[in-house]
Amino acid sequence: MLETLTKMRAKGIHFGIVSGSDLVKVREQMTTEVADGADYMFAENGLDAYKMGQLIEKQSFNKHLGEDSLKRLINFCLRYIADLDIPIKRGTFVEFRNGMMNVSPIGRNCSKTERDEFELYDKTAGVRQAMVETLRTEFADLNLRFSIGGQISFDVFPLGWDKSFCLKYIEGQYDEIHFWGDKTAEGGNDHEIFIDERTIGHAVTNPEETIAQLIETFGLE
Numbered sequence: 001m002l003e004t005l006t007k008m009r010a011k012g013i014h015f016g017i018v019s020g021s022d023l024v025k026v027r028e029q030m031t032t033e034v035a036d037g038a039d040y041m042f043a044e045n046g047l048d049a050y051k052m053g054q055l056i057e058k059q060s061f062n063k064h065l066g067e068d069s070l071k072r073l074i075n076f077c078l079r080y081i082a083d084l085d086i087p088i089k090r091g092t093f094v095e096f097r098n099g100m101m102n103v104s105p106i107g108r109n110c111s112k113t114e115r116d117e118f119e120l121y122d123k124t125a126g127v128r129q130a131m132v133e134t135l136r137t138e139f140a141d142l143n144l145r146f147s148i149g150g151q152i153s154f155d156v157f158p159l160g161w162d163k164s165f166c167l168k169y170i171e172g173q174y175d176e177i178h179f180w181g182d183k184t185a186e187g188g189n190d191h192e193i194f195i196d197e198r199t200i201g202h203a204v205t206n207p208e209e210t211i212a213q214l215i216e217t218f219g220l221e
Helices: 002-010 023-030 032-036 061-065 067-082 112-125 127-138 163-169 191-195 207-218
Strands: 016-018 040-043 048-051 054-058 094-096 101-103 144-149 153-158 178-181 200-203
Touching: 002 032, 002 207, 016 163, 023 032, 023 040, 040 163, 048 163, 061 067, 061 153, 067 094, 067 101, 067 127, 112 127, 127 144, 127 153, 163 191, 178 191, 178 207, 191 200
Parallel strands: 016 040, 178 200
Antiparallel strands: 040 048, 048 054, 094 101, 101 153, 144 153
16 A cells, blocks of 8 residues: 555645544554555544644534533443343443544454454344444434444444545645545445545445555556
8 A cells, every 4th residue: 555655646646544533543554654644634534634744623522512412322322232132242332532432332342353253243233233223313413423334333423524524624625536435335434425526436345456446546557
């Protein structure tokens, strides 16, 4: 990936990373070299936005929602997960981030093997989808979005605070904005930015396919 991004930069193509995770987690997932080498870094869907390593803006989920509503939401999630009958549970079921809340039925402390196994289990059992549907009904008054992403969790954030939020920092600056993502179907955390009229969306399934499409799209060979 780093080699491909270096070729892009040599052709004057700017690139950014948008993720639901915080900056520390993005660096772990994509390596520090790739994450810090981006022209734009949009952690937590762009609520924590950087340009060339410099902070542009930071939003706050708890201030937007209010402590009473936040406690109500967290308490409901923990009670729901406590009653879930799934093969294994670990720890850190609710992770509070600056711009959102991440909920994991298995718990974010699970191992890589357990993460992979839960992903396969969830594809047939629909654990996350069922929990999201329950939360949508229970908290309809809060105008929240519930977005399933990754292998083990889903994000909770205010309406409009999905990945398309980051586009406000770059729209109007480029003739074209391309986006690559693997959770582009409705309900996935890439869907809103994928279908946004300001982007040209590309659906991929893994990093290797992303690299291949980058090379083809921008003629990097």
